[in-house]
């Protein structure tokens with residue numbers, strides 16, 4: 476399979492070197508009964524400094540598995556992951572692990588589940604500082620946390636409270652503060668706003684955008700909600716059954732989707748107009764019925780940044 480998803484992107488993205496490069500990543504899980512789930516089945520992509528790369532797809536398409544692999548929460552089946560020029564695919568050298576733990580962090584979907592209910596938020600937010608600078612002066616530690624709390628719109632007076640004393644949106648701000656305290660270069664945000672009310676989602680996404688502008692943080696933004704992904708992402712990769720089926724700049728994907736699965740995802744974006752609501756197609760995409768075998772496809776470039784996984788015949792048919 477050619478690698479057109481990634482080969483040409485560097486040219487279109489200001490000539491900068493990628494912060495993260497993923498090549499032919501596979502993550503297969505053995506399950507009882509001797510079967511194997513091919514959760515991620517040979518994906519490649521790059522993330523550049525300061526950009527938001529949106530990973531979209533239905534539940535079970537392999538998005539979270541990709542995020543967990545990238546941040547090395549799980550060992551990978553095969554492929555390579557390079558971060559800041561270091562190969563982080565295999566066993567990590569101690570100095571690379573230290574670098575990774577400060578330069579990459581993760582924000583999870585459910586802030587209540589990912590925050591320790593027995594820890595005051597000051598201690599939760601300081602987790603990265605405590606790991607990297609265990610001898611840091613207490614007042615300096617507190618000051619760093621307060622600055623971070625200011626940054627994410629939390630009041631310093633709340634520092635000694637527990638997660639249960641916060642609203643959902645505030646808890647996600649605590650999760651963000653914890654993820655950002657070491658000034659990471661890449662944050663993996665896995666459905667980070669999905670559990671929040673729509674109005675709060677916008678606040679948190681805007682906060683993430685502001686932080687990106689100020690600190691130059693790159694995001695791998697994983698979500699099934701395309702409208703928010705569209706709003707925050709510079710580029711998007713559409714995942715289906717462990718494959719990236721289409722990738723490109725956000726505008727390219729939304730204005731000229733090629734893969735039928737991408738089209739079905741876009742047509743399923745909820746709209747609040749009752750007229751369009753009646754005509755919108757359900758989000759059901761059966762590759763078997765559509766005659767698609769991803770392992771027979773190759774990446775066909777539409778532009779230097781936009782490409783789609785298809786056989787030659789399918790590509791011809793879809794772009795006719």
Ligand SMILES: Nc1ncnc2c1ncn2[C@@H]1O[C@H](COP(=O)(O)OP(=O)(O)OP(=O)(O)O)[C@@H](O)[C@H]1O
Pocket residue numbers: 504505506512513514532533534535536537538539540541699
């Ligand atoms: N540890 C595991 N063992 C076995 N199967 C797994 C494991 N982790 C994930 N899977 C399976 O891999 C597939 C992809 O899961 P993944 O969570 O990555 O999808 P997703 O796109 O993030 O969906 P969701 O939004 O529901 O989390 C699913 O079929 C899932 O059941």
